[in-house]
Amino acid sequence: xxxxxxxxxxxxxxxxxxxxxxxxxxxxxxxxxxxxxxxxxxxxxxxxxxxxxxxxxxxxxxxxxxxxxxxxxxxxxxxxxxxxxxxxxxxxxxxxxxxxxxxxxxxxxxxxxxxxxxxxxxxxxxxxxxxxxxxxxxxxxxxxxxxxxxxxxxxxxxxxxxxxxxxxxxxxxxxxxxxxxxxxxxxxxxxxxxxxxxxxxxxxxxxxxxxxxxxxxxxxxxxxxxxxxxxxxxxxxxxxxxxxxxxxxxxxxxxxxxxxxx
Amino acid sequence: xxxxxxxxxxxxxxxxxxxxxxxxxxxxxxxxxxxxxxxxxxxxxxxxxxxxxxxxxxxxxxxxxxxxxxxxxxxxxxxxxxxxxxxxxxxxxxxxxxxxxxxxxxxxxxxxxxxxxxxxxxxxxxxxxxxxxxxxxxxxxxxxxxxxxxxxxxxxxxxxxxxxxxxxxxxxxxxxxxxxxxxxxxxxxxxxxxxxxxxxxxxxxxxxxxxxxxxxxxxxxxxxxxxxxxxxxxxxxxxxxxxxxxxxxxxxxxxxxxxxxxxxxxxxxxxxxxxxxxxxxxxxxxxxxxxxxxxxxxxxxxxxxxxxxxxxxxxxxxxxxxxxxxxxxxxxxxxxxxxxxxxxxxxxxxxxxxxxxxxxxxxxxxxxxxxxxxxxxxxxxxxxxxxxxxxxxxxxxxxxxx
Numbered sequence: 001x002x003x004x005x006x007x008x009x010x011x012x013x014x015x016x017x018x019x020x021x022x023x024x025x026x027x028x029x030x031x032x033x034x035x036x037x038x039x040x041x042x043x044x045x046x047x048x049x050x051x052x053x054x055x056x057x058x059x060x061x062x063x064x065x066x067x068x069x070x071x072x073x074x075x076x077x078x079x080x081x082x083x084x085x086x087x088x089x090x091x092x093x094x095x096x097x098x099x100x101x102x103x104x105x106x107x108x109x110x111x112x113x114x115x116x117x118x119x120x121x122x123x124x125x126x127x128x129x130x131x132x133x134x135x136x137x138x139x140x141x142x143x144x145x146x147x148x149x150x151x152x153x154x155x156x157x158x159x160x161x162x163x164x165x166x167x168x169x170x171x172x173x174x175x176x177x178x179x180x181x182x183x184x185x186x187x188x189x190x191x192x193x194x195x196x197x198x199x200x201x202x203x204x205x206x207x208x209x210x211x212x213x214x215x216x217x218x219x220x221x222x223x224x225x226x227x228x229x230x231x232x233x234x235x236x237x238x239x240x241x242x243x244x245x246x247x248x249x250x251x252x253x254x255x256x257x258x259x260x261x262x
Numbered sequence: 263x264x265x266x267x268x269x270x271x272x273x274x275x276x277x278x279x280x281x282x283x284x285x286x287x288x289x290x291x292x293x294x295x296x297x298x299x300x301x302x303x304x305x306x307x308x309x310x311x312x313x314x315x316x317x318x319x320x321x322x323x324x325x326x327x328x329x330x331x332x333x334x335x336x337x338x339x340x341x342x343x344x345x346x347x348x349x350x351x352x353x354x355x356x357x358x359x360x361x362x363x364x365x366x367x368x369x370x371x372x373x374x375x376x377x378x379x380x381x382x383x384x385x386x387x388x389x390x391x392x393x394x395x396x397x398x399x400x401x402x403x404x405x406x407x408x409x410x411x412x413x414x415x416x417x418x419x420x421x422x423x424x425x426x427x428x429x430x431x432x433x434x435x436x437x438x439x440x441x442x443x444x445x446x447x448x449x450x451x452x453x454x455x456x457x458x459x460x461x462x463x464x465x466x467x468x469x470x471x472x473x474x475x476x477x478x479x480x481x482x483x484x485x486x487x488x489x490x491x492x493x494x495x496x497x498x499x500x501x502x503x504x505x506x507x508x509x510x511x512x513x514x515x516x517x518x519x520x521x522x523x524x525x526x527x528x529x530x531x532x533x534x535x536x537x538x539x540x541x542x543x544x545x546x547x548x549x550x551x552x553x554x555x556x557x558x559x560x561x562x563x564x565x566x567x568x569x570x571x572x573x574x575x576x577x578x579x580x581x582x583x584x585x586x587x588x589x590x591x592x593x594x595x596x597x598x599x600x601x602x603x604x605x606x607x608x609x610x611x612x613x614x615x616x617x618x619x620x621x622x623x624x625x626x627x628x629x630x631x632x633x634x635x636x637x638x639x640x641x642x643x644x645x646x647x648x649x650x651x652x653x654x655x656x657x658x659x660x661x662x663x664x
Contacts, residue, residue: 106558153286
């Protein structure tokens with residue numbers, strides 16, 4: 001049990017899916033990104049995914065690539081992600097970090113886990129690190145009581161589904177579409193299947209990410225998933241001009257969505 | 263008895279290699295590994311690959327002694343392994359034909375590839391035309407500008423060339439974009455990776471397909487009188503170098519020297535000499551040396567040669583450096599271009615600027631060892647694509663035209 005599972009279970013007790021919001025640290029600048037994360041919490045996100053920007057984000061589409069590049073140009077550091085984690089925790093949501101592997105390796109697996117824990121973070125989502133590739137990370141996270149959140153995809157085999165769900169803590173991150181982050185007209189037919197397969201493989205909590213950008217989609221996905229993860233739509237709403245009210249309106253739309261789903 | 267270093271299977275080479283990719287690609291990489299493991303021992307596959315090598319690529323490639331060039335390399339005997347004479351003009355075709363045949367075996371109809379100088383893109387587009395596969399090539403926008411001729415070649419061959427405008431607009435960004443395409447279209451698409459880097463099985467598989475360089479060259483040198491004192495090859499990702507080294511790995515008296523692109527000089531920070539100036543990290547699916555800042559953000563690389571302009575290096579090279587079996591020397595733009603000029607003027611052979619880095623290494627080593635030494639240099643590609651860039655470097659373009 002962790003702060004993350006407690007929060008997801010509390011949402012479940014309310015009869016709804018959790019809303020998980022992603023934002024990159026430092027976009028459009030550090031101060032605005034911290035304010036934006038507070039807006040996420042105020043407008044209804046239960047969990048906030050803090051993204052330290054990375055120079056080579058292979059699982060991200062054009063919007064998040066753009067945001068990461070702008071953040072890096074602005075001089076944001078991995079240290080700032082832990083500041084953001086603290087800000088989210090103080091605002092009352094559960095913070096997790098979504099990080100590409102090299103940023104974690106360079107800081108050191110143990111130090112990354114310890115710094116996260118100290119900042120009040122609950123877990124780490126690793127888009128380019130699978131459990132079989134990262135026994136060192138799993139050990140470090142377990143030792144620091146940090147949840148390891150791994151991804152599953154429509155292409156995930158039965159064997160790998162068991163491996164991944166077994167190594168995941170907090171929740172399993174299901175990507176219902178093959179592809180990079182970004183908005184889609186539909187979250188795809190595979191979504192219920194991937195969630196069902198993850199549950200069959202032992203996952204107690206499954207959140208859906210990649211492709212969700214509207215309240216209607218959140219409502220649809222929230223019927224069978226424990227959480228709805230939204231990134232690109234929030235980044236786009238925030239924009240280069242850092243419009244916090246536009247962001248707040250978008251978050252409210254999604255927050256209403258998860259509340260009308262069931 | 264010491265174990266053989268040849269044909270190391272991966273996924274790990276010492277502490278390097280592995281598979282650090284999104285879960286969405288794991289099934290495809292497993293499928294590819296499985297298909298390759300079966301194909302490499304299937305006489306039908308190996309026979310078809312040998313037939314293509316002979317009747318299409320033009321193998322075995324010859325070895326040419328270059329005495330007039332060697333006079334500038336301390337009088338050592340210098341032999342060139344002529345991968346520049348392959349169909350499409352570089353060693354890249356060796357790998358691409360193997361991976362294209364595998365694509366057919368997998369029942370996939372579309373191939374994607376990244377390219378830096380355009381040599382791998384041209385080779386992939388060629389194999390796709392030959393084997394009736396749809397083909398999309400990702401190429402950094404900066405590279406499409408400095409290698410415009412190769413862009414046209416790929417389009418003539420029927421490939422779609424997508425300029426990548428993100429990041430540093432070079433090879434590294436082209437690889438990112440190719441991975442993104444693959445994650446999206448993995449059901450129909452095989453990623454024909456161009457170098458001996460990336461996630462398992464690519465480093466071992468690409469090495470195996472390029473190994474023909476050293477297998478042939480070793481036999482050719484023995485026929486010419488004996489093993490060389492050293493084998494030299496240029497290293498970007500490192501496919502021609504690992505192909506040039508592999509059959510010599512157990513010949514402990516043969517020095518193996520990879521020549522990295524030092525750009526303006528390693529000390530200036532404007533270079534692509536990953537093993538000289540980098541440190542361990544994860545990039546593009548494997549653990550190796552990379553050029554990066556303290557946080558682990560990849561640093562921009564710089565080289566006059568688009569094919570070597572990459573901030574990573576194949577994991578087997580990192581391992582060979584680690585165990586001391588191979589040496590990696592930095593070669594600046596200026597030294598490479600001087601070697602380019604020398605070979606062209608003294609032997610009538612126009613090398614790719616990539617390969618000129620290995621020639622510069624040979625000049626340095628020859629001067630060090632003197633006339634008793636025998637050096638084998640892999641000429642990984644021909645320089646036709648580099649004519650404009652070289653002419654600009656040497657200020658040979660008509661006035662007002664550059």
